[in-house]
Amino acid sequence: METALAIVSGSMVAGGIYLLLSQNLVRILFGLIMLSNAVNLVIFTAGGLTHTKPALIEAGRSVPGTTVANALPQALILTAIVIGFALLVFMFVLFYRSYEILGTIDTRQMAESDPEQPHAADTTTARQEGGL
Amino acid sequence: MSSLLIYPILLPFGTAAASLLLWRKPALQQAVSLAGVIGHLTACIVLFSAVTEDGIQVLQVGNWPAPYGISMVADHLSVLMLMVTGILGTAAAFYARGELTAHSRAKSFHALFHVLLGGLSGAFLTGDLFNLYVWFEVMLMASFGLMTAGQRRAQFRGAVPYVVINLLATLLFLLGLALLYGLTGTLNMAHLHQKILTHEAQGLLTAIAFLFMAAFGIKAGMFPLFFWLPASYHTPGVAVSALFAGMLTKVGVYALIRTFSLVFHHDMATTHGVLLVIAGLTMVTGVLGAAAQNAFRRILSFHIISQVGYMLLGLALWTPLALTGTVFYLVHHMIVKANLFLVSGLGRDINGTMDLNRMGGLYQAYPVVAVLFFIPAFSLAGFPPLSGFWAKLLLIQASLQVDHYIVAAIAVAVGLMTVYSMVKIWIEAFWKPLPSSGAGDAAVSYSGWKMAPVCVLALITLVIGIGAEPVYRLADTAARELMAPQVYVEAVLGGGRP
Numbered sequence: 001m002e003t004a005l006a007i008v009s010g011s012m013v014a015g016g017i018y019l020l021l022s023q024n025l026v027r028i029l030f031g032l033i034m035l036s037n038a039v040n041l042v043i044f045t046a047g048g049l050t051h052t053k054p055a056l057i058e059a060g061r062s063v064p065g066t067t068v069a070n071a072l073p074q075a076l077i078l079t080a081i082v083i084g085f086a087l088l089v090f091m092f093v094l095f096y097r098s099y100e101i102l103g104t105i106d107t108r109q110m111a112e113s114d115p116e117q118p119h120a121a122d123t124t125t126a127r128q129e130g131g132l
Numbered sequence: 133m134s135s136l137l138i139y140p141i142l143l144p145f146g147t148a149a150a151s152l153l154l155w156r157k158p159a160l161q162q163a164v165s166l167a168g169v170i171g172h173l174t175a176c177i178v179l180f181s182a183v184t185e186d187g188i189q190v191l192q193v194g195n196w197p198a199p200y201g202i203s204m205v206a207d208h209l210s211v212l213m214l215m216v217t218g219i220l221g222t223a224a225a226f227y228a229r230g231e232l233t234a235h236s237r238a239k240s241f242h243a244l245f246h247v248l249l250g251g252l253s254g255a256f257l258t259g260d261l262f263n264l265y266v267w268f269e270v271m272l273m274a275s276f277g278l279m280t281a282g283q284r285r286a287q288f289r290g291a292v293p294y295v296v297i298n299l300l301a302t303l304l305f306l307l308g309l310a311l312l313y314g315l316t317g318t319l320n321m322a323h324l325h326q327k328i329l330t331h332e333a334q335g336l337l338t339a340i341a342f343l344f345m346a347a348f349g350i351k352a353g354m355f356p357l358f359f360w361l362p363a364s365y366h367t368p369g370v371a372v373s374a375l376f377a378g379m380l381t382k383v384g385v386y387a388l389i390r391t392f393s394l395v396f397h398h399d400m401a402t403t404h405g406v407l408l409v410i411a412g413l414t415m416v417t418g419v420l421g422a423a424a425q426n427a428f429r430r431i432l433s434f435h436i437i438s439q440v441g442y443m444l445l446g447l448a449l450w451t452p453l454a455l456t457g458t459v460f461y462l463v464h465h466m467i468v469k470a471n472l473f474l475v476s477g478l479g480r481d482i483n484g485t486m487d488l489n490r491m492g493g494l495y496q497a498y499p500v501v502a503v504l505f506f507i508p509a510f511s512l513a514g515f516p517p518l519s520g521f522w523a524k525l526l527l528i529q530a531s532l533q534v535d536h537y538i539v540a541a542i543a544v545a546v547g548l549m550t551v552y553s554m555v556k557i558w559i560e561a562f563w564k565p566l567p568s569s570g571a572g573d574a575a576v577s578y579s580g581w582k583m584a585p586v587c588v589l590a591l592i593t594l595v596i597g598i599g600a601e602p603v604y605r606l607a608d609t610a611a612r613e614l615m616a617p618q619v620y621v622e623a624v625l626g627g628g629r630p
Binding site for chain 1: 262265266269272273276280285288289291292295296299300303306307309310311313314315
């Protein structure tokens with residue numbers, strides 16, 4: 001089982017990096033989603049895959065009677081998923097706004113819209129907006 | 133057990149929540165924000181004096197004993213970084229008070245700013261790797277928001293690579309963390325320190341160490357992972373970019389120092405050997421990149437990279453003197469670099485641009501601004517008796533001590549090249565008469581909100597330079613704690629327990 005999951009997460013990392021190398025912002029976004037899920041899978045696998053009971057203690061006892069599964073990796077994954085979700089939502093909005101403002105989702109064209117002198121465009125807008 | 137550790141984290145988050153509640157009352161929001169940074173600074177000072185008097189302070193959150201719960205630990209390195217965080221946070225907040233007046237989208241600024249401060253404080257105080265990951269994410273979210281606040285074209289161009297690369301770095305960090313947990317079964321750094329020496333899979337641990345190095349290296353802007361930094365740091369508002377330049381890359385350096393002294397100490401010949409080569413390359417590429425630039429904040433951004441190289445050099449050499457140099461350099465650099473970014477903002481207010489070709493005449497029209505630039509700039513370049521001189525001296529002396537002549541030569545040469553860049557800014561922006569195409573605005577009058585933080589930071593630079601002894605002694609204590617982590621481990625785990 002570990003081997004299978006290792007192969008799955010390895011190919012997800014490979015796919016994620018392939019997508020990240022693209023010039024298209026949407027592909028980059030999917031690449032990051034894939035990578036973050038691959039990492040969550042790694043936490044799950046590295047935490048140890050065992051067939052044991054959930055970490056619940058029966059009424060009237062202070063320690064579990066039998067061996068129980070380690071709940072910590074799941075807690076870590078849960079935290080990582082929540083954080084990853086927040087970051088991805090932010091990225092969706094950021095990429096969408098970049099598309100609206102810069103008019104392209106191609107990273108090379110975005111860089112080319114950067115004029116030779118980066119502050120020429122920068123300061124004219126800054127002045128209009130009140131000197132920030 | 134000390135509850136002092138929680139205040140530098142709680143206060144900023146409280147202030148952030150309060151400033152969100154005051155969304156419709158900008159004046160009150162601003163006042164709360166300023167009160168918040170002063171409260172944060174006070175909390176940092178209190179914790180600082182507690183650590184310098186009584187040694188390492190530990191807080192086991194929720195009273196769960198280490199290594200089962202989350203430990204917050206404050207040793208000398210942590211509180212030194214925390215003190216600078218408090219100072220820079222206050223300076224940037226006051227500067228922003230002058231900067232934001234005419235700015236319409238200031239409402240979310242204060243909340244994000246304080247979340248960033250809280251995240252920074254948390255990262256410096258945590259003793260748990262997963263917790264460190266969480267603080268990194270808190271900082272990232274806040275910095276993403278600050279980076280794009282204002283929504284100008286250039287900001288989006290800078291923010292997209294910044295967000296993607298930083299996300300990639302945290303994913304690498306999380307990946308390393310997962311594998312480390314799988315191997316050792318713990319994420320408490322003090323506990324890891326004990327477990328790693330006796331672990332049988334030393335090769336795997338070294339591989340994980342390099343995952344961490346790559347992750348923190350991206351954050352710190354080390355060679356060859358720095359390209360996102362000069363592409364983005366010149367785009368946000370001046371107060372924000374000063375805080376970013378002073379703090380964010382240095383959190384990466386701090387994390388590198390922490391993990392490569394406390395956690396990955398099993399194969400120093402490999403890890404620190406690689407770090408040494410990277411440190412040299414980082415110094416050289418950063419300074420050469422700066423020489424090719426022609427805009428105020430871009431030059432400064434490239435210099436962040438070369439300076440990070442100096443800090444890594446001290447960590448890589450791994451002698452008490454070298455680490456002392458690194459800690460001294462960190463303190464000096466954070467203050468000086470943030471101040472230079474603030475001064476660049478003053479220059480833009482006068483000339484209306486940060487493009488050096490179109491700047492000029494600052495020395496003639498505003499001699500005070502010229503002096504305020506001169507102090508941090510030549511401290512950065514390492515002129516005696518300013519703070520940068522002592523920092524560089526310590527590091528060069530340390531590399532000569534262990535016969536690393538090549539790195540010492542690189543450090544000296546990079547110092548000279550830094551002088552070149554600083555002189556370039558000096559000549560172009562300050563000495564040269566204002567070019568006819570430039571928009572000289574002779575009627576700029578400075579608000580005290582902007583001048584005060586710049587003056588105070590310049591004064592601190594002077595004080596660290598002329599009275600280097602106290603800072604040197606603190607840095608020395610911090611370095612000794614890093615070299616002998618047993619004290620740290622015992623403080624966290626409480627003597628003989630696992």
